[in-house]
Amino acid sequence: MIEFIEGPLWYLALATFLVGVAWRLIVLVAMKRPSDLSQARSASGGLGGALKALIQHSVPHGGNLGRTLYHFVTGYMFHVGLLVLVLFAAPHVEFIQERLIGSDLGWPKLPRWAFIVAAEAAFAGLILLYVHRLTDPVKKQLTDIDDHLGVWLTFIAMLTGCLALQEAHDGLRATHMLSVEALMIYFPFSRLMHAFTFVLARAKTGATYGRRGFAP
Amino acid sequence: MTVAPGTIAPDNRPVNVEAAVTKMEALLGGHIAAYLDACVHCGQCAQACHFHEATQDPRHTPALKLQPMTRVYRRSKSPFAGLKKALGLAPAITEAELRDWEPLIFDTCTMCARCTIVCPMAIDIASVVAATRQAFVAAGLGPPDLLQAADNARDKGSPLGVTPEVLADRVEWLADDNEVEIPLDKEKAEVLLTVSSIEMMKYPDSVVAMAKLLNAAGIDWTLSSKGYEATNFGVLSGKGDIAKTMVERIATAAEAVGARTVVVPECGHAYGVLRWSGANLLGRALPFEVVHITEYLADLKRQGRLKFKPYSEQAVTYHDPCQISRRGGATADARYLLDGFATDFREMTPTGNYNWCCGGGGGVQAMGRAADVRHEVFRIKMAQVEATGAPALVSACANCRLTMDESKAALKWDKELISIVELLADNLVPADKG
Ligand code: SF4
Ligand code: SF4
Numbered sequence: 001m002i003e004f005i006e007g008p009l010w011y012l013a014l015a016t017f018l019v020g021v022a023w024r025l026i027v028l029v030a031m032k033r034p035s036d037l038s039q040a041r042s043a044s045g046g047l048g049g050a051l052k053a054l055i056q057h058s059v060p061h062g063g064n065l066g067r068t069l070y071h072f073v074t075g076y077m078f079h080v081g082l083l084v085l086v087l088f089a090a091p092h093v094e095f096i097q098e099r100l101i102g103s104d105l106g107w108p109k110l111p112r113w114a115f116i117v118a119a120e121a122a123f124a125g126l127i128l129l130y131v132h133r134l135t136d137p138v139k140k141q142l143t144d145i146d147d148h149l150g151v152w153l154t155f156i157a158m159l160t161g162c163l164a165l166q167e168a169h170d171g172l173r174a175t176h177m178l179s180v181e182a183l184m185i186y187f188p189f190s191r192l193m194h195a196f197t198f199v200l201a202r203a204k205t206g207a208t209y210g211r212r213g214f215a216p
Numbered sequence: 217m218t219v220a221p222g223t224i225a226p227d228n229r230p231v232n233v234e235a236a237v238t239k240m241e242a243l244l245g246g247h248i249a250a251y252l253d254a255c256v257h258c259g260q261c262a263q264a265c266h267f268h269e270a271t272q273d274p275r276h277t278p279a280l281k282l283q284p285m286t287r288v289y290r291r292s293k294s295p296f297a298g299l300k301k302a303l304g305l306a307p308a309i310t311e312a313e314l315r316d317w318e319p320l321i322f323d324t325c326t327m328c329a330r331c332t333i334v335c336p337m338a339i340d341i342a343s344v345v346a347a348t349r350q351a352f353v354a355a356g357l358g359p360p361d362l363l364q365a366a367d368n369a370r371d372k373g374s375p376l377g378v379t380p381e382v383l384a385d386r387v388e389w390l391a392d393d394n395e396v397e398i399p400l401d402k403e404k405a406e407v408l409l410t411v412s413s414i415e416m417m418k419y420p421d422s423v424v425a426m427a428k429l430l431n432a433a434g435i436d437w438t439l440s441s442k443g444y445e446a447t448n449f450g451v452l453s454g455k456g457d458i459a460k461t462m463v464e465r466i467a468t469a470a471e472a473v474g475a476r477t478v479v480v481p482e483c484g485h486a487y488g489v490l491r492w493s494g495a496n497l498l499g500r501a502l503p504f505e506v507v508h509i510t511e512y513l514a515d516l517k518r519q520g521r522l523k524f525k526p527y528s529e530q531a532v533t534y535h536d537p538c539q540i541s542r543r544g545g546a547t548a549d550a551r552y553l554l555d556g557f558a559t560d561f562r563e564m565t566p567t568g569n570y571n572w573c574c575g576g577g578g579g580v581q582a583m584g585r586a587a588d589v590r591h592e593v594f595r596i597k598m599a600q601v602e603a604t605g606a607p608a609l610v611s612a613c614a615n616c617r618l619t620m621d622e623s624k625a626a627l628k629w630d631k632e633l634i635s636i637v638e639l640l641a642d643n644l645v646p647a648d649k650g
Contacts, residue, residue, distance in 0.1 A: 027295045028253060031246030037495035039505070041545050053338045062333040062570040067263040075258075075336070137274040138259035147257050189296060194256045198337050201254035204247050205338040212492055213545020214569050216333045 002174040005181070010099075013181035020188025025196060040211035049210010050203040057202050062216070070132065078125025082158070084110070084118040091165060091173075119162055126155060146191050153183045154192075229356050231311045236355035240288040243347040249293065251344060252286045254337040255279055261331035261341065266573050267324040270592040278331035278341045281320050284309065284348050318357050321348050323586040326577035327485075328538035333570060342543070342578075349454030358453060359583040366449035370458045373465075374413035375449045375582070380441040386416055387439065390424050398427045402438035408475035408504075409437050410446035410466060410490075412483040414614040422482055422614065425641035429513060432644055433521040437479075443469030446486035447615075451493065452579030463494045470504050477505050479512050482637055484537030484577060484613040488544055508540055509637055510612045514549035523645040524557050531560035531606040532634070535597065535620075536571040537613035550612055550636060557643070562604040572596050576619025587622070594623035601631055608632040610639060 040046060060068045086092060090109035097103045110118065130151050133139045160176035187193065206215040261278035262268040268276040291297060291306040300306040327342035335341075352358050365375035372379050378386070384400060391398040399405070409430065415422045430437050443465035450459030470478050480487045489497075491506040507515075516522040534550055541547040547568045554561050564571065575593030580586050597620065601609050609631055611617060620633050 024253075024295045028246055028250055031249055031293075033246045034496065037499070037501050038492045039495070039501070057336055057338045060334070063566040064264065064334050068260050068334060071258055071260055071336075133257075136259060138262040138268070138277045139257065141274055142257040142259055142277065142279055144257070191256060194254055194337065197250060197254040200250040202338040204250055205332060205340045208247075208340065208343075209543070209545070212543070214542060214547065216329055216338070216542060216569065 002170055005174045005178050009181055010177065013184040017184040017187055021193070021196060024188055024193055025200075028197070028200060036208070036211070038211075041213040042211070045211040045213065046207040047210070049206040049208070049215030051206065052210065052215045053202045053206025054199065056215070057198075071129075074125045074128040074132070076125070077121040078129060081118045081120075081122025081125060082154075085115070085122060085158070085161070088118075089115055089161070089165070115165070119158070122158060126151065126158070130155075149186065150190055150192050153179070153186055157183050231314055231357060232355045233309060233311050233314060236284075236314060236351040236357075237288055237292075237309060239351035239354040240285055240348065241292055243350060244285060244289055244293055248285060248344055248347060249289055251337070251339045251341075252282055252289050253294075255282060255286075255339055256337065258336065260334050260336065261339075264330045264334035266326075266328075266330070266575060266593045266596055267589065270575075270596060271589065275320070276324050278325075278335075279339075281317075281325055281341055281345050281348070282339070284314070284317055284321070284351065285344055287313075314352065314355055314357060318352060321345055321352055322359050322362065323580060323583055324589060326538070326573045326575065326580050327543075328573035328577055329543050330538075330570075330573065333542075345578075346451065346454070349452075350456055351454075353454040359585060361584050362449070362453045362579050362582045363455070365579075365582045366453040366455045366458045369445060369447070369449045370461055374416070374445040375447060376413035376417045378413040378416045378445065380444075383411075383416070383439070383441055383444055386420065387423075390420055391427075394424045394428075396424055396427045397431055398423070399438040401441055402473065405436050405438040405473045405475055407435055407437035407477045407479055408443075408466070408470045408473055409439055409479045409481070410486070411439065411444055411481050412447050412486055412614045413445060414447070414483070414618055415481060418618060419614055419635065421638050422635045425635070425638040426479075426481060426509060428641045428644065429516075429522060429637065432647055433516045434647075435516075438473055440469035440473060442472060443467070446480050446483050446490065448486060448489040449579065449582070451489050451497075452485060452582070456497075459489070459493075460497045463490065463497045466490065467494070467498060467502060475504055477507060477512070478502075480506060480508050482509060482612050482614045482617070482635055484539035484544070484615060485579075487546070488539035491544065508544070508546050508549070508612070510540065510549045510553060511546050513637070513640065514552045517553060522640075524640055525643045525645055526559050527557055527639065527643050528559040530608050530632075531562055531604070532558050532608045532610050533562045533564050533601055533604045533606040534567070534636075535564070535574065535601075535609055535611040535616060536568055537611060537616050538571070538573050538577055540612060541571060542569045553636060553640065554610070557640070558610070560606075562606050564600040564604055572600060574616040574619045575623065576615060581615050581619045587626075590619060591623045591626045594620065594627065597623075598627070598629055598631075606631075608634055610634045610636050612636045 088110045093109045157179040160179045164172040164176040209215045265278045325345045329342045331341050369375045387398045387400050448462045487508045495502045575590040
């Protein structure tokens with residue numbers, strides 16, 4: 001069983017993730033878009049607006065910091081924490097070396113204290129966001145099954161990852177891999193795709209309004 | 217009859233669900249799909265929407281307005297749509313849902329794009345709402361008074377019944393009464409001026425003011441009975457054919473007089489539509505430039521062709537019409553006009569591109585049943601103005617002005633509303649004294 005999880009199932013999950021994400025993005029990019037025949041205020045406004053929106057929408061702006069502070073703080077705790085864990089946790093670096101790039105290549109691994117800080121930030125961020133999702137009247141009515149599944153699959157992957165690290169046990173390591181594989185297979189079919197689609201949405205708005213003179 | 221926002225319109229019009237779905241499928245291009253795919257259901261947009269802020273009703277969450285399109289996308293156009301449909305994960309839209317969504321798509325969206333600023337994905341909900349309105353109209357839905365305004369525009373030339381004959385009568389009356397030349401149907405002119413029927417019928421002084429300013433600057437301009445109505449209720453109501461007709465009329469008039477510039481009067485959406493969607497509606501680039509009256513006057517001031525006496529009677533603040541500033545990109549021009557003119561000018565917070573909407577854009581002004589919620593929204597503007605301490609509010613949109621005038625009366629507010637064009641014309645320094 002462990003062999004299956006760490007062997008064929010891993011490759012199946014990886015292929016589903018890569019092909020699924022690529023397929024969804026290709027379909028999105030290939031869909032027809034009406035051309036804009038209006039005369040731009042400035043020739044470079046579209047490109048400038050797209051770049052501005054890509055950067056600017058990463059932070060609250062336009063006097064809205066107070067309104068969006070909770071999301072800003074918890075969102076960054078979760079996303080940055082998770083990204084750091086995925087890319088720099090020692091077992092992940094070793095796994096990537098072993099499976100994908102070879103041991104000659106690689107990058108620094110997180111020391112234990114940094115792993116704990118990143119994990120705590122990611123857990124706290126995810127839990128705080130989820131509590132808000134369950135209690136805030138605005139978010140409650142927007143939430144669907146996809147939102148719950150995405151959160152739970154991520155949470156389980158993070159939790160099993162921490163357990164696997166605490167006790168270097170094959171069974172725990174396989175449980176973590178299984179949960180990550182579930183997440184990867186689910187990813188292209190879900191709203192988790194926002195990890196990629198945010199670029200398209202921000203760039204579209206920035207380009208449209210940038211050519212008008214102000215990218216919101 | 218007033219319908220509380222969020223309730224189903226009490227009418228028995230038949231609803232063609234299939235037509236709505238077909239229309240949404242046709243309009244659902246990659247630009248909209250990218251938005252629908254990116255929404256993470258975070259709800260932050262609610263904090264930016266005046267309808268949510270004024271009512272604190274979670275139903276007025278902007279992201280909910282993406283629902284109709286999202287449902288169609290999921291069922292018929294997204295990758296894996298077939299799979300989702302087969303698994304029962306993408307149910308078909310029902311008539312009850314369409315009716316339930318109608319107030320969200322019409323009554324409580326002024327297409328102001330404030331939500332886009334806050335959205336971490338920068339989703340332009342206003343543009344999705346505009347497309348969705350077309351589908352609702354195809355299904356037979358939409359506020360009857362808004363739809364009627366669009367039909368009036370097509371059949372009579374203007375939503376408020378300003379036919380070419382009424383236009384000629386009113387122009388003659390205004391010219392005589394105010395001793396100002398208002399050229400109508402000159403054979404050739406450099407500039408074609410358009411008017412909003414709200415001004416023509418309710419704020420005619422603003423038409424007189426534009427004439428005085430253009431005359432003072434020595435502009436070769438005219439109005440045309442072939443194309444005069446700047447408002448485009450076709451776009452606001454989701455009636456694409458009428459939207460195109462209204463733009464066509466202005467383009468035809470401008471081409472007939474050989475105008476190089478078409479000036480849009482104090483009307484935000486008229487500017488947004490003609491300047492940024494006009495060519496797209498016609499399917500060809502416009503052979504003239506489109507400018508808002510504030511842009512045009514700012515340019516004349518820059519060239520030294522217009523001079524004004526400083527206005528120091530009272531402190532003033534400025535309300536940015538969303539379609540001119542945030543969605544139009546012409547934010548700086550009104551400031552340039554007020555700069556050095558209004559001696560005690562105070563900005564609101566937030567202002568400019570981040571300003572709060574008046575509550576009546578996107579055709580909401582024309583929906584009788586939305587009046588109560590509009591007035592609630594206006595309280596945000598009242599608080600903004602009061603915080604500046606200015607007793608007067610200047611703006612550059614007759615639709616905002618009408619919305620604010622109505623709310624001002626309903627809420628018994630004592631501040632003064634002033635049109636920027638009228639204020640400038642009243643303080644014009646005659647050319648020989650400049
Ligand atoms: S465009 Fe304006 S009115 Fe419409 S949902 Fe967004 S904030 Fe609200
Ligand atoms: S802020 Fe943007 S991403 Fe969040 S719910 Fe609203 S539309 Fe969706």
